[in-house]
Amino acid sequence: MDRWIAPGRVNLIGEHTDYNDGFVLPIALSLGVVCAVEPRADRSVRVTSAQRPGEVVEVAVDDLAVQRDRVPGWARYPLGVVHEFVRGGHPVTGVTLAVDGAVPIGAGLSSSAALCCAVTVALRDLFAPALSQRALVEIARAAENGFAGVPTGVLDQSASILCTAGHALFLDVRAFLAVDGSEPVAAEQIPFDLRAAGLTLLVADTGHPHDLADGAYAERRAQCEAAAVALGVGALRDATRTDLARLADPLLRRRATHVVTENARVLAMVEQLRVGTDPKIVGGLLTASHRSLREDFEVSTPALELAVAAAMDGGAHGARMVGGGFGGSVLALVADDVTERVTTRILERFAAASLPTPRVFAVEPADGARRLG
Known part of the structure; x- marks a missing residue:
């Protein structure tokens, strides 16, 4: 085969x-x-x-x-x-x-x-x-x-x-x-190019799996669609920060705030990577994204929060939850020389909290789908 x-x-x-x-x-x-x-x-x-x-x-x-x-x-x-x-x-x-x-x-x-x-x-x-x-x-x-x-x-x-x-x-x-x-x-x-910048991307799989078919993901999507309708735009991509004040429903305002600011963070990240990889800027954008996912989109969990805090305490330039939320993994940008320290800090914090041992590993940008050999 x-x-x-x-x-x-x-x-x-x-x-x-x-x-x-x-x-x-x-x-x-x-x-x-x-x-x-x-x-x-x-x-x-x-x-x-x-x-x-x-x-x-x-x-x-x-x-x-x-x-x-x-x-x-x-x-x-x-x-x-x-x-x-x-x-x-x-x-x-x-x-x-x-x-x-x-x-x-x-x-x-x-x-x-x-x-x-x-x-x-x-x-x-x-x-x-x-x-x-x-x-x-x-x-x-x-x-x-x-x-x-x-x-x-x-x-x-x-x-x-x-x-x-x-x-x-x-x-x-x-x-x-x-x-x-x-x-x-x-x-x-x-x-x-992470290696040229002396950087490593660490992923910490918390061991708390999520299931995007369980309804919470669909609920967030429906809330975003409702916010777009309330603002009279085709999608939240078309909304601006000024528009957000027009959302009377505080929950919809929070959801829309995340989407509007996250789009801005993507554009800022692309602009930065086109000229280099400044770890302070890239890390700051990651951390800001996590804060928004936690406070405005409300898809974080205690295990994700623990992993992000541990990574930052260990010396990461920035960290955030990744994926749809409600469980899963954390991404951390770290200098090569503190990779072991950040990994150890995450493992120690989970052990102290009597949580399952997370799997922590480095990732690099790879090729997409293809036929093997």
Whole structure:
């Protein structure tokens, strides 16, 4: 069986802005989901996962839509991709999928998007080689939105498919979605050379997983849409700081405040990275993003707060929670010579609080989804 890999991602900055038509700046991780694929001629789909030993899910290609509710949650992601290819009229005669993921599940590092993207690029190569990268992003997102039931934007799928090693991906989501062309002209690769700057990006997986399908993520998205309606704008990307005072509902004002200020932070980060990597500026933007996610968007948790505080006490230039929130991971920008100290501080704080030992590891910008060997 041939194999494909799609990476997880960490969003440098730009959280909860993608579904508000805003700006994002992710990097792809070296950790990914590998999908071994073999075409079949019997119009059936067979899916297994190394993380689910003994489980086999098999569904007829023509029955995917009606069988959706009978499929276990994890299998809805790869089956959703197959469903999107069939809906698009691509000649999928059947396929065997064997997936194996190294991206921590529920850590806010987009394990589900990596799974969808690995299957998407595999099916593209096997059944629809003319599909553009933008079409791949749309298929992977549609699978997660529709079949899996998670109302994500395009951040995760864009990062997993479009990112390149040594760069952060600056994506103008509105322009990306509006383009009537074969390739995503609204995506720009921004050089992000950590080694040259003597810096390390640490990820601390708190071990408190989140589940974006549990309703809290959808609730935040609905609140943002309500705020946009109240302001009379197409999306919160169009709102300004001056507009925020017109929101009478304090909850909607807080949600909108995060989106408006987070978009500004993305643009400031891109401007900085284009001229270099000043750790004080980059770190300050990370920390400001976390403060906004905690106070205005209210998606942080005690474990995330503990990890951020420990990283900063250990000497990090900046730190913030990453992903949708309600659990998951923290990202910290640290000088190379204090990496061990920051890691130790995080581990010690979690031990003192009698919390599960977090997994702390360094990440670098990696390449997006591709065929292996």
